[in-house]
Amino acid sequence: MIFDIAARSLASSKVLIPVEQLLGDCTGSRMPEVDPERLSFDAAIRAVEACPTSALQLEGRDGARQLVLNYGECTGCGNCVEASRGALRAAKRLVHCGVSKSALIRRWDIDSRNERFSDDPVAAGAASEIRALLGRALNIRQVDAGSCNGCEAEIGALTNPYYDLERFGIHFVASPKHADMLLVTGPVTHNMAEALKRTYEATPSPRLVVAVGACGCTGGIFAGSYAISGAVDQVIPVDGYIPGCPPTPAMLVTGILRLLGGRALKGL
Numbered sequence: 001m002i003f004d005i006a007a008r009s010l011a012s013s014k015v016l017i018p019v020e021q022l023l024g025d026c027t028g029s030r031m032p033e034v035d036p037e038r039l040s041f042d043a044a045i046r047a048v049e050a051c052p053t054s055a056l057q058l059e060g061r062d063g064a065r066q067l068v069l070n071y072g073e074c075t076g077c078g079n080c081v082e083a084s085r086g087a088l089r090a091a092k093r094l095v096h097c098g099v100s101k102s103a104l105i106r107r108w109d110i111d112s113r114n115e116r117f118s119d120d121p122v123a124a125g126a127a128s129e130i131r132a133l134l135g136r137a138l139n140i141r142q143v144d145a146g147s148c149n150g151c152e153a154e155i156g157a158l159t160n161p162y163y164d165l166e167r168f169g170i171h172f173v174a175s176p177k178h179a180d181m182l183l184v185t186g187p188v189t190h191n192m193a194e195a196l197k198r199t200y201e202a203t204p205s206p207r208l209v210v211a212v213g214a215c216g217c218t219g220g221i222f223a224g225s226y227a228i229s230g231a232v233d234q235v236i237p238v239d240g241y242i243p244g245c246p247p248t249p250a251m252l253v254t255g256i257l258r259l260l261g262g263r264a265l266k267g268l
């Protein structure tokens with residue numbers, strides 16, 4: 001079998017995915033989005049009632065009824081897509097990766113069928129300091145603070161020949177002392193809270209912290225559990241959030257590069 005894989009790899013002229021194809025792509029993540037043309041109050045109610053987390057909410061704002069979608073809480077279960085009969089669909093592009101927590105939230109006016117756009121506050125101050133210091137290299141320490149390992153499976157794929165994160169000068173390191181960025185997965189369990197704090201303290205400043213997955217962003221399906229201290233930002237300061245359950249490698253690349261900024265992200 002290993003020889004089949006090698007033969008297929010050699011026969012393929014284009015194995016490495018170009019960065020333009022990765023940025024913003026969320027195919028396979030099952031993250032939903034609204035099809036404004038098909039949005040109605042009934043469809044919105046059906047979707048909200050089908051959502052097993054509080055990712056979907058109905059709100060009244062400025063006299064308008066709104067459907068609110070918080071990607072930080074979305075597990076990509078697909079219930080809303082089925083229940084709304086087409087008003088919500090699986091998204092193919094999602095630029096809400098590596099953004100602030102408030103920028104994980106999208107709103108659609110139900111009556112006018114328009115999305116309400118808000119400013120997208122991307123990264124905190126540390127990002128600009130890091131950009132100035134980094135040049136062309138970034139070292140990441142991944143911390144599993146209580147994950148189911150679904151997020152780790154996708155993070156592991158970042159170093160394979162398809163995604164090849166190393167081509168951007170980004171490497172995974174074994175020690176926080178060598179790291180510029182902490183990539184933290186999972187709801188932070190009580191048992192891992194102290195270890196996460198110590199890892200953060202051992203990482204030299206300026207440093208970036210990225211909360212990964214629904215669990216890292218908000219606690220995900222474990223929010224409120226007796227066994228967890230909370231989302232990552234309830235334990236250490238976080239600079240950017242990458243949603244998904246789990247996020248795909250393309251979403252992870254988008255989030256990491258977005259936090260670092262640069263020419264590759266123009267137009268994203």
Ligand code: SF4
Nearest residue numbers: 051074075077078080
């Ligand atoms: S896909 Fe996300 S928003 Fe839709 S029902 Fe599932 S958790 Fe809720």
Ligand code: SF4
Nearest residue numbers: 148150213214215245
């Ligand atoms: S976000 Fe989903 S895949 Fe990632 S650790 Fe939580 S449950 Fe697992």
